[in-house]
Amino acid sequence: PRPILLTRHGESRDNVRGRIGGDTVLSEAGELYAKKLANFVEKRLKSERAASIWTSTLQRTILTASPIAGFPKIQWRALDEINAGVCDGMTYEEIKKNMPEEYESRKKDKLRYRYPRGESYLDVIQRLEPVIVELERQRAPVVVISHQAVLRALYAYFADRPLKEIPHIEVPLHTIIEIQMGVSGVQEKRYKLMD
Numbered sequence: 496p497r498p499i500l501l502t503r504h505g506e507s508r509d510n511v512r513g514r515i516g517g518d519t520v521l522s523e524a525g526e527l528y529a530k531k532l533a534n535f536v537e538k539r540l541k542s543e544r545a546a547s548i549w550t551s552t553l554q555r556t557i558l559t560a561s562p563i564a565g566f567p568k569i570q571w572r573a574l575d576e577i578n579a580g581v582c583d584g585m586t587y588e589e590i591k592k593n594m595p596e597e598y599e600s601r602k603k604d605k606l607r608y609r610y611p612r613g614e615s616y617l618d619v620i621q622r623l624e625p626v627i628v629e630l631e632r633q634r635a636p637v638v639v640i641s642h643q644a645v646l647r648a649l650y651a652y653f654a655d656r657p658l659k660e661i662p663h664i665e666v667p668l669h670t671i672i673e674i675q676m677g678v679s680g681v682q683e684k685r686y687k688l689m690d
């Protein structure tokens with residue numbers, strides 16, 4: 496069976512400031528994670544010549560992939576983070592203070608809530624369909640470097656978790672989730688490379 500490795504990008508400058516969305520570069524910790532991830536992937540997939548690395552089109556995932564040598568890298572717009580629309584670049588406190596109705600409606604139904612001029616989790620799940628089709632078709636291992644909301648949806652698909660749980664699944668930073676699909680179902684391993 497071939498593994499699928501899921502990971503968020505290394506910590507970004509916006510993660511440090513608590514800002515959602517955006518397209519910033521990595522923090523120092525994020526850069527360190529990128530190096531550790533490269534080490535891990537190069538060892539884990541050493542004899543896997545057909546393996547590939549998939550990222551979003553955002554800098555923080557591309558930079559996280561950049562130290563990995565020896566595998567082709569593919570950028571997918573469908574792997575970009577949930578589009579927070581008018582809230583892009585804000586902190587949760589700012590949204591709560593400046594747009595309290597938006598904050599409350601999201602809290603009430605995080606799965607269906609769509610940011611004004613942005614996306615909902617359901618939108619993200621829908622745009623991931625071609626990625627999932629392609630992942631299912633792959634015979635070789637794939638490393639997917641993406642974002643929290645997107646990885647919640649991908650993980651839920653492979654781990655067979657109910658739709659309503661998706662917006663609340665924990666996908667920690669600096670951790671690799673390895674999914675193995677075999678005849679006896681799906682197996683999962685986690686590797687926490689740093690705090």
Ligand code: G3H
Nearest residue numbers: 515516576577642643644
């Ligand atoms: O920037 C967006 C976050 O990764 C998604 O988090 O859906 O829990 O607000 P949230």
